[in-house]
Amino acid sequence: MIRFGVIGTNWITESFISAASEVEDFKLAAVYSRSIETASTFAEKHSIAATFTDIEEMAASGQIDAVYIASPNSFHAAHAIACMKHGIHVLCEKPIASNAHELRQMIAAAKENGVLLMEALKSTMLPGFKAVQDNIDKLGTIRRYFASYCQYSSRYDAYKAGTVLNAFNPVFSNGALMDLGIYCVYPLVALFGKPDVIKATGVMLDSGVDGEGSIVLQYESMDAVIMYSKITHSSLPSEIQGENGSIVIDKISEIGKVEIQYRNGTSEDISQPSNSKSMYYEAKEFIELIRAGRTESSINTFANSLVTLEIMDEARKQIGLVYPADAIETK
Structure with missing residues (x-):
């Protein structure tokens, strides 16, 4: 045990x-x-x-x-x-x-x-993400990655009423990018690696965190567009666009239905059944790694986590989102 x-x-x-x-x-x-x-x-x-x-x-x-x-x-x-x-x-x-x-x-x-x-x-541990990885070659040359996670926070009403809870407090390194935007950035990194150019915009709240934002990232032959928010809601799916068709993902944070929509008008459902408890897969991966004596996941790798944070660091720098924890790096 x-x-x-x-x-x-x-x-x-x-x-x-x-x-x-x-x-x-x-x-x-x-x-x-x-x-x-x-x-x-x-x-x-x-x-x-x-x-x-x-x-x-x-x-x-x-x-x-x-x-x-x-x-x-x-x-x-x-x-x-x-x-x-x-x-x-x-x-x-x-x-x-x-x-x-x-x-x-x-x-x-x-x-x-x-x-x-x-x-x-x-999300990268779910069978749905593995389905994306296994089928992405069917799209031909990839030209765009689009991911959206906009979910109105239940704590935002309290914020508007004058109570700043942890979710909107920069002392705790919080805000929309850290809470929701990461779900869009991490799969991008896992699939395509580090971008060449990062351009970010966002809406800053008076408490000092971001309420919502967008990031455009450029790679050698494709770009990526990311939207995230804790102060608005959206039901938009996410999508990976290739020259032969697109993979449409129902929810980037908890991948369920995954479908390829080909340019010729046909479609292919590549969804994979999964445990109803989405955190099961990360727990299983972690325990299996310990049992195998391994010290790094081959899925949520050190490199993937590090590049994701480097992207978010740059995005925060561009929109003026600073945490007390950032000051430690400069000492």
């Missing part, structure tokens, strides 16, 4: 536990929260034996082999490095870090301590 600790007690942690519980060799052993009351309540709900309010203590306790990190983005690097120094494997919720500088430090810690580090970006 792989004994897991969880850092964070929010809804995403609940979703991870539910999905990971269906993976062989998963055992939930510990929970960390800044509040002992919160940790105890969560532990009781999920029958967790050990509770902690100190990361170092949990990492050194001998009671966990791996950790799932779902703390606010600004804490990801510190929490991950503290765990890896004690030989703990780390599955870290997206975005894996506040910026590329932090991720480089995390990768160095993973290599130094011989442990697995993986970004918990679920």
Whole structure:
């Protein structure tokens, strides 16, 4: 069994536990929260034996082999490095870090301590994304990648009423790009690598984070267009356009239906059945990697995570989105 600790007690942690519980060799052993009351309540709900309010203590306790990190983005690097120094494997919720500088430090810690580090970006683990990879050659020469993820945030109403929750607080390295835009950027990187040119625009909110934005990226023979938002809603699908046809993806963040629409008017459904719990696949990949003694995923690779953050760093620079965590890189 792989004994897991969880850092964070929010809804995403609940979703991870539910999905990971269906993976062989998963055992939930510990929970960390800044509040002992919160940790105890969560532990009781999920029958967790050990509770902690100190990361170092949990990492050194001998009671966990791996950790799932779902703390606010600004804490990801510190929490991950503290765990890896004690030989703990780390599955870290997206975005894996506040910026590329932090991720480089995390990768160095993973290599130094011989442990697995993986970004918990679920969409590239789904059978639907594998279907895209396996069939993309049918499109001929690729000319454009288009991805859209615009979802009106339930916390935006509170923001407009004067309450700035974590989702719109730059202290926690948050905002639309980090929360939703990454779902558009990461698959692009996984499919096509690093772009040559990045041009970004966005709408900044008074709190200091972005409410929505767009990125145009140029490659040698194609371009990419990305739209994301937490202050508007859209049902647009995403699309990869080639000279022979297009792959249409129903939802870039949680790929389900995938269809090739050929230029001659025919279509081909290449969708793949998947577990109803979308986080199942990232948990399965992570546990299988540990069992195999591997320290890097071949899907959510260090390179993919790093290039994704480099793109987002540049986009943030262009729209004036700065986090307190960015200041550390300049010291």
